[in-house]
Amino acid sequence: MAKLIGGLGSSHVPSIGLAMDKGLTGTEDWKPFFDGIGPGRDWIAANRPDVAIVVFNDHGNSFFLDKVPTFAVGTAERYDPIDEGWGPRAIPSFEGHAELGWHIVDTMVERAFDPMIVQEIEVDHGLQVPMELFFSRPEKQWPVKVVPIFVNVIQYPVPLPSRCHALGKVLREAIESYPGDDRVVIIGTGGLSHQLQGSRAGFVNPEADRQFLNDIAADPDKLAAMSREDYVRLFGSEGAELMMWLVMRGAMDRKVEVRHEHYYVPASMTGAGMIVLENLGA
Ligand code: DHB
Ligand code: FE
Numbered sequence: 372m373a374k375l376i377g378g379l380g381s382s383h384v385p386s387i388g389l390a391m392d393k394g395l396t397g398t399e400d401w402k403p404f405f406d407g408i409g410p411g412r413d414w415i416a417a418n419r420p421d422v423a424i425v426v427f428n429d430h431g432n433s434f435f436l437d438k439v440p441t442f443a444v445g446t447a448e449r450y451d452p453i454d455e456g457w458g459p460r461a462i463p464s465f466e467g468h469a470e471l472g473w474h475i476v477d478t479m480v481e482r483a484f485d486p487m488i489v490q491e492i493e494v495d496h497g498l499q500v501p502m503e504l505f506f507s508r509p510e511k512q513w514p515v516k517v518v519p520i521f522v523n524v525i526q527y528p529v530p531l532p533s534r535c536h537a538l539g540k541v542l543r544e545a546i547e548s549y550p551g552d553d554r555v556v557i558i559g560t561g562g563l564s565h566q567l568q569g570s571r572a573g574f575v576n577p578e579a580d581r582q583f584l585n586d587i588a589a590d591p592d593k594l595a596a597m598s599r600e601d602y603v604r605l606f607g608s609e610g611a612e613l614m615m616w617l618v619m620r621g622a623m624d625r626k627v628e629v630r631h632e633h634y635y636v637p638a639s640m641t642g643a644g645m646i647v648l649e650n651l652g653a
Contacts, residue, residue, distance in 0.1 A: 373471070373553040375546045376418055377630075378623040379411070380587065380616045380646040381504050383427060383560045385455065385496035386639040391503055392460060404643055407633030408504050414630055414647045415505050419514075420556040422468050423505075424475075424542060426520045426618040427497030427560040439526040440487035442538065444479065445519035446472035453493035462499060462508055468516035471549055475518060478545035484538060487521075494519055501560045504645065515556075524561070524612050529599060532614045536595035539621020546622070559619030561612025563634070564605070565641035571607060573640060579605045580634060580642040583613060588629045588648060591620040610642075624650040 387404070390396055396405040432453050434440065450465040479486050498519055506514055520542075523529050539557075546555050563580040566572055583606070586594050595617055602611040631647040 373422070373546050373549040373551060373555050375543060375557065375622060375650070376420060376554045377414070377556045378619045378627065378648040379505060379556055379558045380619060380644070381501040381558060381560055382562060382638065382641060382643040382645070383497045383500040384639045384641045384643055385500065387643070388460065388496055388500045388503065389457070391508065404635040404638050407635060407645065410631040411505055411633070411645050411647055412507060419554065421515055421553045422471060422518065422555045423502070423515045424518045424520060424555060424557045425498045425501065425560065426522060426558065426615045427501070428522055428524045428612060428615065429497060430495055431525070432495040433492045434521070436526055439523050440521060441523045441530055442479070442484060443487035443489050443521040444472055444476050445489050445492065446476060447490050447492065450492065450494045450498070450517065450519060452499050453495050455495055460499070462503065463511055463513060465494065465498070465502070465513055465517045468518050471553070472518045474549050475520070475542065475545045478548065479541055482541045482544070484541055489521070497560055501558050505558070520618065522615050522618065524614060529611070529614070531599065532597055532602065532617055533595045535614045535617040536591065536621040539618045542618065543622040557619045557622045559616035561615050562606060562610050563613060563642040563644050564607050564610040566607030567609050567640060569608065574607045575636055575640070575642045576605060576607070576610070577636050577642055580636070580644060584632055584634060584644055584646060587616055587620055587646060588627055591617065623648055626651040
């Protein structure tokens, strides 16, 4: 059976991708952020996953407000990186794990999650940036296949944090009932605190972010019990993306070991962070 070897969390700020495109990772502005990425990459190199389930939100690039699935699962053989308006980025397409995608859809439907099934889509910075942070930029081919899981954290009503956490448990069941010996990581993306619009544009909350990084490992039930409004209040309207880390966390054991944690503020308008979790006794 496939094995879940780690739960990863990462911001997906698009200008992190731009900094990598433009070779700015060593500049005064960016170095403190990128200095904290190395241990995440080292963990990947040491643990060699075969598949990454990437939980993220599209940002009006592939889905617009005319069609907003609450949960959607990719079952494609390939996902091209979408051009978000600054021209195509020099990163390879992502090879999909279509069969695992279908198995996840099956398992979700059996557990009454009823996702949208996506057989063709381009993926935005929500997936591109965390993939490059953990796996570096390959010349031709990413070292893992991906299954993208899209969560609506944009158009209200967005799903409850508790529901995101429960989805993670279903994904764990799907992974462990999938035949073969694939080594799987699950990546929750987005956050940490940021608000890009409205009267609180520019809002960040480093104190809440640090507490979140602690709680996502030690007390996920507390985070799952919070309301959507709590997320917006504490982390900003876009910081509510952090609910997607709960999907990742729900897939992991109740007790986990923190292998790496990094926080830096601000990356663009965002408190940026990374976490690497292993199941205790893994
Ligand atoms: C920023 C952060 C995001 O998560 C995002 O999706 C877009 C922009 C930012 O801080 O610039
Ligand atoms: Fe985002």
